[in-house]
Amino acid sequence: MTLKVGVIGTGMIGQDHIRRLTTVLSGVAVTAVSDIDADRARAAAPEGAEVFGTPQALIRSDAVDAVVICSWGPAHEEQLIDCIAAGKPVFCEKPLVTSEKAALNVMEAEVAFGRRLVQVGFMRRFDADYRRLKAVIDSGTLGAPLMYHSVHRNASVPEGLYTSEMPLNDTLVHDADISRWLLSDEIAAVEVRLPRRSTRGGELRDPHFVLLHMAGGALVDVEISVNIAYGYDIRGEVSCEQGIAALPNRPATVVSDRHGIRQAIPEDWRERFIEAYDQEFREWILAAGQGTATGPSTWDGYAATLVADAALRAVASGGREVIAMRDKPALYETAMSKAA
Ligand code: NAP
Secondary structure (H helix, E strand, C coil), rough: EEEEEECCCCCCHHHHHHHHHHHHCCCCEEEHHHHHHHHHHHHHHCCCCEEEEHHHHHCCCCCCEEECCCCHHHHHHHHHHHHHHHCCEEEECCCCCCCCHHHHHHHHHHHHCCCCEEEEECCHHHCHHHHHHHHHHHHCCCCEEEEEEEEECCCCCHHHHHCCCCCHHHHHHHHHHHHHHHHHHCCCEEEEEECCCCHHHHCCCCEEEEEECCCCCCCCEEEEEEECCCCCCCEEEEEEECCEEECCCCCCEEEECCCCCEEECCCCCCHHHHHHHHHHHHHHHHHHCCCCCCCHHHHHHHHHHHHHHHHHHHHCCCCCCEECCCCHHHHHHCCCCCCC
């Protein structure tokens, strides 16, 4: 059976996901697209795909079994709730939404529907290196985790994204989610320290040093640099009671010549996580074909949203901002896949 997918938002990542859904993965076809910019949607539409004037019309169409949301964050809430109302599985790029209220609205709709339909695009959980790292931690051979050092560096960000909130709303959510997943714990409080501002970014507040206090007492420090010029660099190291486990740099050819010994650095997230994105969609297609969702859930998107909100408050207060989570609905208790 071929899963008929409609893609909302045909910008940078929307186009990349259309490419993987049409040329890399099997059992799936992109049958519909929609974008606020109709010309962009038409240009991105694969052969035979219908171009819809509104996300709502795409979601309701019989040509669509399941939906992929790649619009910008503030539009996600309404589109997710429309997908749930239509009973259609939906993959939503991170961030799930951009406020606690919006996250709760989506969660309430999904809980009322009674079955998981939403998967959030936290692709690191599908990366082979992160999965090996988690397997080592979960095996217990190194003892309990005490600290996790996470590094998230982007070469640059598009002009339109040069706001002071962007590194915390759009970037920190990946580190928040992977910290919760690796350490199997919730984040209880957040602090943010601001080093001297990089002179490269104009008004951009960059970099950030974030401290996440896990509920069980472990600490996570996160360097977020979104404008560091040299490339896309994701690293991490977990310190446990009897050893450490580190996320390796990506395997790449080692070149030795008269300039020295070196390895190429990925240009951006598309290159570094190309296999993780493919794998997250493989698992999404399987679940969506059965009318449900596995992998990172609405609860995980809610948790990451609370962390981003707390981090923004921490920048303003200079102090430690506590996170108050509501009780976890039973719908999100079952670990349904390796990535859940
Ligand atoms: P982008 O290039 O700006 O593309 C977003 C597209 O959605 C644009 O064409 C935009 O049109 C359109 N759009 C905005 N509001 C819409 C609405 N209400 N209905 C339909 N279309 C709408 O941004 P992007 O980089 O692709 O990012 C899209 C999403 O993916 C964001 O949530 C981002 O955080 C996420 N993302 C995730 C990763 C990851 O690693 N998982 C990486 C990159 C991006 P206009 O340009 O005219 O507004």
